[in-house]
Amino acid sequence: MQNDLSSLSPDPRDRPTASEDARSAFAGAAPERAKIGIFDSGVGGLTVLRELYRQLPHESILYFADTARLPYGNRSQAEIIQFVREILHWMVPQGIKMAIMACNTSSALALDVVRSEFDLPILGLILPGARAAVSRxxxxxAIATPATAASNAYRxxxxxxxxxxxxxxxxxxEFVPLIERNRIHDPYTVEVAREYLAPLQEQQIDTLVYGCTHYPLLAPVFKTILPPSVALIDPAVHVxxxxxxELEMLGIRETLPALPTRFCVSGSPEEFARRAVPWLGCTPLVEKICLPTVEQQPLPVEAVE
Known part of the structure; x- marks a missing residue:
């Protein structure tokens, strides 16, 4: 069932306190302010959202999960670029001042293509994650979806x-489907993680980059497999x-209290809300969105080389 698009979800930053009603009244009365738009294929981007809550608590946020087309990691570059264009064509009229691709696959395959098509800052995960890895x-x-790994973006x-x-x-x-089904603590998930990490352990890595925003939720599993000396890099922190x-440089960093976060999906709102609970600590109100149809364009030459 499609929710009223004017509704706003409860924000995980809000806690039951004496001032909660006053805060809600203020947010409801406040004029609409420019938001940061975040998008991913599913719940993985919530790692970026949580980090935004921590580092930028005054920013209002629009979160979109393209759950109807999850996972992105097995898609072609042409598909990913088309999906990202459709998401941004919907997001921009919602009043965003910045977009963050909370998805390594999108960042690797679409960021350079779409940046020139939209008149706002668009950030991806690859460069911030790479900088952090090099510093350690x-x-x-780098563990990633097949599409991100094949792109060699981190290398x-x-x-x-x-x-x-x-x-x-x-x-x-296998990681994203397992995480989306909340099978993080299954013995099978540990077995799969051991298999994926084995070739990296053979190379005696000193640093591991999470090349997918879903993967930080598997950190407890990775820590049981890897030596404590291996630094774990979460690009969400660094993006x-x-x-x-960027907000500071452009003079658009928010100082007023944040409006409640708006959560939107292309698939089932109920399913996303259920899967988001372990990440957010509460059940968000989620809207179903029909993305606009955007005419498919040929890939730029540099994107296919």
Whole structure:
């Protein structure tokens, strides 16, 4: 069932306090303010959302999950670019001042193409994650979706920053479906993680980059498999730091209290709300959105080389 598009979800930053009613009344009376738009294929982007709550608590946020077309990691570049265009064509009229691709696959395959098509800052995860990895080690492993791994996005970014760094990438097709089904603590998930991490352990990596925003939820599993000396890099932390710097530089960082976060999906609102609870600590109000149809364009030459 499609929800009223004017409704706003409860915000996980809000806690039951004596001032909660006053805060809600203020937010309801406040004029509409420009938001930060975040999008992912599913719940993985909530890692970026949580980091935004921590680092930029005054920013109002629009979160979109393209759950009807999840997972992105097995899609072609042409499909990913088309999906991202459709999402941004919907998001921009909603009043966003910045977009964050909370999806490594989109960041790797579509960011450079769509940045020139929209008149607002669009941030991706690859460069912030690569910078953090280079600052921590020289034998770097990246676990990612098959599409992100095949793109070599992390290897290229890391090697450009430090030509002496060694980089190994592993595509992990089973992780996202397992996380989306909340099977994080299943023995099978641990078995799969051991299989994916084995070639990286053989290379004696000193740093592991989460090349998918879903993967931080598996950190407890990874810590039982990898030595404590391996640094775990979550690009979500670093892309939000970059977003804060960009907002400050442009003079558009918010100082008023945030409006409640708006959650939207292309698939089932009820299913997304249920899966979001472990990430948010509450059940969000979720709207179903029909994305606009955008005419498919040929890939730029540089995107297919």
């Amino acid at each position: 080690g020289r034998r770097i492993g 290229r970014a890391i090697r450009e920053m430090n030509p002496d760094a060694r980089v190994w990438q592993v595509g992990c097709p 939000v730091t970059a977003a804060a710097q």
